Amino acid sequence: MPIFAGRFNTRMTATTSSIGILGGGQLGLMLLQAAIDWNLRIHIIDPDAEAPCRHLATSFRQGSLTDYDTVYQFGQSVDVLTIEIEKVNVDALEALEREGKKVYPQPAVIRTIQDKGLQKQFFRNHNLPTADFILTDNREDVARYTEFLPAFHKLGRDGYDGRGVQRIASADDVGKAFDAPGVLEKAVDFAKELAVIVGRNEQGELMTFPTVEMVFHPEHNLVEYLFAPAEINEAIDRQAQDIARRTAEAFGIVGLLAVEMFLTKDGEVLVNEVAPRPHNSGHHTIRANVTSQYEQHWRAILNLPLGDTTAYQPAAMVNLLGAPGHTGPARYEGFEQILSMPGVFPFLYGKAVTKPFRKMGHVTVMDTDLERLRQKVAEVKQRVRVVSN
Amino acid sequence: MPIFAGRFNTRMTATTSSIGILGGGQLGLMLLQAAIDWNLRIHIIDPDAEAPCRHLATSFRQGSLTDYDTVYQFGQSVDVLTIEIEKVNVDALEALEREGKKVYPQPAVIRTIQDKGLQKQFFRNHNLPTADFILTDNREDVARYTEFLPAFHKLGRDGYDGRGVQRIASADDVGKAFDAPGVLEKAVDFAKELAVIVGRNEQGELMTFPTVEMVFHPEHNLVEYLFAPAEINEAIDRQAQDIARRTAEAFGIVGLLAVEMFLTKDGEVLVNEVAPRPHNSGHHTIRANVTSQYEQHWRAILNLPLGDTTAYQPAAMVNLLGAPGHTGPARYEGFEQILSMPGVFPFLYGKAVTKPFRKMGHVTVMDTDLERLRQKVAEVKQRVRVVSN
Numbered sequence: 001m002p003i004f005a006g007r008f009n010t011r012m013t014a015t016t017s018s019i020g021i022l023g024g025g026q027l028g029l030m031l032l033q034a035a036i037d038w039n040l041r042i043h044i045i046d047p048d049a050e051a052p053c054r055h056l057a058t059s060f061r062q063g064s065l066t067d068y069d070t071v072y073q074f075g076q077s078v079d080v081l082t083i084e085i086e087k088v089n090v091d092a093l094e095a096l097e098r099e100g101k102k103v104y105p106q107p108a109v110i111r112t113i114q115d116k117g118l119q120k121q122f123f124r125n126h127n128l129p130t131a132d133f134i135l136t137d138n139r140e141d142v143a144r145y146t147e148f149l150p151a152f153h154k155l156g157r158d159g160y161d162g163r164g165v166q167r168i169a170s171a172d173d174v175g176k177a178f179d180a181p182g183v184l185e186k187a188v189d190f191a192k193e194l195a196v197i198v199g200r201n202e203q204g205e206l207m208t209f210p211t212v213e214m215v216f217h218p219e220h221n222l223v224e225y226l227f228a229p230a231e232i233n234e235a236i237d238r239q240a241q242d243i244a245r246r247t248a249e250a251f252g253i254v255g256l257l258a259v260e261m262f263l264t265k266d267g268e269v270l271v272n273e274v275a276p277r278p279h280n281s282g283h284h285t286i287r288a289n290v291t292s293q294y295e296q297h298w299r300a301i302l303n304l305p306l307g308d309t310t311a312y313q314p315a316a317m318v319n320l321l322g323a324p325g326h327t328g329p330a331r332y333e334g335f336e337q338i339l340s341m342p343g344v345f346p347f348l349y350g351k352a353v354t355k356p357f358r359k360m361g362h363v364t365v366m367d368t369d370l371e372r373l374r375q376k377v378a379e380v381k382q383r384v385r386v387v388s389n
Numbered sequence: 390m391p392i393f394a395g396r397f398n399t400r401m402t403a404t405t406s407s408i409g410i411l412g413g414g415q416l417g418l419m420l421l422q423a424a425i426d427w428n429l430r431i432h433i434i435d436p437d438a439e440a441p442c443r444h445l446a447t448s449f450r451q452g453s454l455t456d457y458d459t460v461y462q463f464g465q466s467v468d469v470l471t472i473e474i475e476k477v478n479v480d481a482l483e484a485l486e487r488e489g490k491k492v493y494p495q496p497a498v499i500r501t502i503q504d505k506g507l508q509k510q511f512f513r514n515h516n517l518p519t520a521d522f523i524l525t526d527n528r529e530d531v532a533r534y535t536e537f538l539p540a541f542h543k544l545g546r547d548g549y550d551g552r553g554v555q556r557i558a559s560a561d562d563v564g565k566a567f568d569a570p571g572v573l574e575k576a577v578d579f580a581k582e583l584a585v586i587v588g589r590n591e592q593g594e595l596m597t598f599p600t601v602e603m604v605f606h607p608e609h610n611l612v613e614y615l616f617a618p619a620e621i622n623e624a625i626d627r628q629a630q631d632i633a634r635r636t637a638e639a640f641g642i643v644g645l646l647a648v649e650m651f652l653t654k655d656g657e658v659l660v661n662e663v664a665p666r667p668h669n670s671g672h673h674t675i676r677a678n679v680t681s682q683y684e685q686h687w688r689a690i691l692n693l694p695l696g697d698t699t700a701y702q703p704a705a706m707v708n709l710l711g712a713p714g715h716t717g718p719a720r721y722e723g724f725e726q727i728l729s730m731p732g733v734f735p736f737l738y739g740k741a742v743t744k745p746f747r748k749m750g751h752v753t754v755m756d757t758d759l760e761r762l763r764q765k766v767a768e769v770k771q772r773v774r775v776v777s778n
Contacts, residue, residue: 029425036422036445039739055447056425290732290755305729312701340694343679350428366679 018043020078022065024053026349026359027084027278030286032056034294045074052350068092075101082255082301084277086110087158104301105255105276112251113276116183117156123271126250128243130271131262132186142168142177145184149173156181165221188270190262194230195281196244198257199296202303206248209293209309211240212281214260217321220357223280225377226317228288232263239269247271256297258282280319284364287345288315313343313366316377320346320361320386322354328388330354332361337383341376343367346384353388360386407432409467411454413442415738415748416473416667419675421445423683434463441739457481464490471644471690473666475499476547493690494644494665501640502665505572506545512660515639517632519660520651521575531557531566531573538562545570554610577659579651583619584670585633587646588685591692595637598682598698600629601670603649606710609746612669614766615706617677621652628658636660645686647671669708673753676734677704702732702755705766709735709750709775711743717777719743721750726772730765732756735773742777749775 017040021028024046032053035042044057047064054060063070065085071092075081080102081093093107112118123130136142142153149171155164155178166176167187177184193216197209213230214223230237244259251257251274258279260272282293291299291307299306320332329352338344343366354360363380367373406429410417413435421442424431433446436453443449452459454474460481464470469491470482482496501507512519525531531542538560544553544567555565556576566573582605586598602619603612619626633648640646640663647668649661671682680688680696688695709721718741727733732755743749752769756762 033422033425036418037734037736039441039737041444052428055430056445058444299728304725307728308731336693339688339696342697345426347426348428 017041018058018078018080020045020074020081021053021057021084022071022074022081022088023084024048024051024057024060025084026052026351026361028053029056029349030283030292030294030347031084031278031297033286034292035298037295038298040298043074043078045070050352065089072096075103080104080301082277082297083110086114086276090114102301105253105257109251109253109276113274115156115181116154116159116273117181119273120183120185122250123247126246128247128250128271129269131188134184136177136182136184138181139174139177139179142182142184143171143174146171146174148184148186150187152185152187153177154183154185156183188262188272189265191265192230192232192263193272194232194240194261194263194269195226195279196240196259196261197279197282197285197293197296198244198248198253198259199293199300199306199309200248200253200255200257201300201306202254205306206245207296207306207309208241208244209282209285209289209296210311211237212284214281217357220321222321222357222359223317223319224321225319225381226281226284227373228284228311228315228317236263236267236269243269243271247274251276254303255300256282256293280359280362281317283347283362284315284317284366285309285311286347287364288312288366313368314370314373316365316373318363318365318377318380318384319359320348320363320384322356322358322360323385323387324356326386326388327355328353330360331387331389333385333387334383338363338380341379344376344380354386406430407447407467408469408471409434409463410442410446410471410473411460411463411477412473413437413440413446413449414473415441415740415750417442418445418738419672419681419683419736420473420667420686422675423681424687426684427687429687432463432467434459439741454478461485464492469493469690471666471686472499475503475665479503491690494642494646498640498642498665502663504545504570505543505548505662506570508662509572509574511639512636515635517636517639517660518658520577523573525566525571525573527570528563528566528568531571532560532563534573535560535563537573537575539576541574541576542566543572543574545572577651577661578654580654581619581621581652582661583621583629583650583652583658584615584668585629585648585650586668586671586674586682586685587633587637587642587648588682588689588695588698589637589642589644589646590689590695591643594695595634596685596695596698597630597633598671598674598678598685599700600626601673603670606746609710611710611746611748612706612708613710614708614770615670615673616762617673617700617704617706625652625656625658632658632660636663640665643692644689645671645682669748669751670706672736672751673704673706673755674698674700675736676753677701677755702757703759703762705754705762707752707754707766707769707773708748709737709752709773711745711747711749712774712776713745715775715777716744717742719749720776720778722774722776723772727752727769730768733765733769743775 024044071089075096212228217224285292345364348361413433460478464485601617606613647664675681734753737750
């Protein structure tokens with residue numbers, strides 16, 4: 001007896017339907033928040049007993065996401081399985097998929113994306129424009145390609161939130177390269193970094209969110225803030241949207257695909273990397289768009305019609321990163337002051353402990369006027385600090 | 390160590406802050422959803438072990454809201470106490486308040502509003518325009534006032550969701566009057582029913598939401614659907630906003646006050662009744678307004694700056710009531726179909742069992758064009774049915 005009539009998974013019933021998420025961090029938290037509207041029952045597993053989702057899921061259990069048995073057993077206990085982080089045991093997901101469990105995004109997509117080398121090779125194989133690269137096995141290997149420098153050396157697996165990327169400007173920097181399988185990627189002289197989030201359901205229905213522009217922290221390779229829509233001309237926007245769509249189609253993904261791109265100074269758009277899940281570049285959609293990326297994720301993996309991605313107003317997103325020099329219980333300076341600013345929406349992740357540059361929350365800023373939007377962003381960045389004392 | 394700097398309750402810390410809600414129904418659910426943004430820890434008590442909030446609160450316990458000891462003990466376990474239903478033990482709340490606990494809305498406000506007689510008397514005492522009325526002790530008493538008919542007889546206490554109101558057209562109907570303390574209220578020849586939700590914090594800062602227009606179900610005295618903003622002229626709107634503001638000031642409420650009003654055919658605005666909490670007439674604000682009524686509730690009771698109540702677009706709200714003739718596990722016919730309509734947002738309350746006319750969910754509908762908005766509302770009403778089979 002389906003709770004929803006129609007093509008929706010008929011095993012989903014009012015009393016027995018259950019969805020599992022591998023990972024209970026901030027992306028899981030925002031997925032949970034969106035799931036409340038449709039009374040979806042969400043079960044979460046995360047290695048951290050103090051993960052942001054711990055109090056809000058139908059059930060929460062502590063467990064490794066990379067251990068075969070743990071992931072396999074968790075997957076068996078739910079009807080539909082999804083992720084909020086790609087560092088998970090894909091072998092277990094494949095076993096579950098073979099047994100007929102709905103696992104979205106598909107394990108094969110996660111496997112490719114987990115490895116930056118496979119990911120780049122995938123772009124090349126599918127004629128998706130991307131910066132030139134060489135797959136490397138170790139540091140010694142990198143030393144062989146000095147004519148390819150300046151380049152970035154990216155760790156093949158397990159890079160995360162700015163870790164796992166090194167700029168190798170010249171032969172002198174080769175010592176900074178990772179002594180593990182990786183990708184040596186031609187440094188792109190880019191004007192902007194863009195991102196487009198794509199949703200795609202089982203039927204192959206596909207929708208993109210408006211193109212956004214990300215500004216990275218100069219040292220920490222983390223999104224510092226973001227503007228939506230990106231300030232680019234129509235032709236560039238069409239290119240970015242088209243590449244994002246083609247990338248999602250190439251993967252055949254069911255779920256969300258966040259496509260990060262470079263806009264080069266020559267006006268070329270290149271795929272940088274992708275994530276098969278909700279993404280930092282889409283937090284603002286909760287407030288600024290008709291459908292948020294989180295709701296779109298549920299629509300996509302439950303094979304429901306995708307939602308309208310139109311924005312109500314221009315928006316920006318400021319990541320709240322732990323202040324340098326502060327490690328310990330978190331406190332949010334300036335929280336109340338920014339609450340009195342119109343069109344300013346803080347979101348705190350509930351992480352007990354702050355660390356330098358840890359993602360502790362974000363602030364969405366909206367305004368119909370772009371100049372005022374920029375002023376508000378500057379004010380938010382100046383006022384809020386995540387500290388410990 | 391306050392989690393938020395400023396005037397915010399300094400006992401609220403990252404690890405120890407806790408907020409309690411008396412009641413875990415759909416209003417509690419939407420309060421929980423809004424609380425996720427600020428990582429508020431919410432504890433809930435409800436007499437129903439299967440209440441909609443059971444899986445989503447930091448803690449959920451089953452217990453009576455009208456039992457002194459239960460409410461008192463629950464209140465002692467939290468830092469700030471609020472309600473999502475006014476049928477609670479006010480003696481316990483007053484004891485907690487005397488001991489210095491933050492209880493918002495204030496127990497005195499709840500006490501007045503719990504009793505429709507006291508409520509009407511309050512309006513009269515504060516020169517708030519309201520339909521003429523007589524306080525009655527019992528049915529016999531009603532029979533004495535036949536010259537006052539046609540009128541509505543309202544049960545003084547414990548009326549809820551359309552129960553506790555009887556139309557007494559003439560002396561022949563007196564048998565329908567309640568044989569308990571109540572209010573005999575002059576039937577108002579109204580053109581429309583309006584509502585304004587007011588937020589007010591400890592500082593006395595006050596903000597109103599735009600005036601909405603409610604259409605009641607002809608038989609069941611339940612909001613069937615709602616349009617925001619109300620189609621009224623500016624002078625009437627000013628009157629409604631002004632009366633709502635004065636009513637909230639008269640109560641000195643900290644929290645939300647939903648003020649339901651009649652617009653008479655003569656263009657007069659009269660207060661009908663009020664609720665000291667989030668209200669059915671504000672569900673659409675989750676999607677349609679910069680700040681939702683639920684976020685505004687948190688801002689008000691935590692003494693934070695109130696949020697901008699501006700609407701992004703005209704909106705409507707359709708209550709999803711259990712279909713007549715269906716009692717049992719709920720199923721939502723037409724859910725998927727309406728998800729494919731742009732600007733249509735269903736919200737399901739997660740009640741396991743549907744009953745005729747039970748509030749099972751609602752659908753927010755938005756459109757920049759009022760005619761299209763009406764068409765979408767008609768389509769939603771025609772397509773969705775909450776059934777059991």
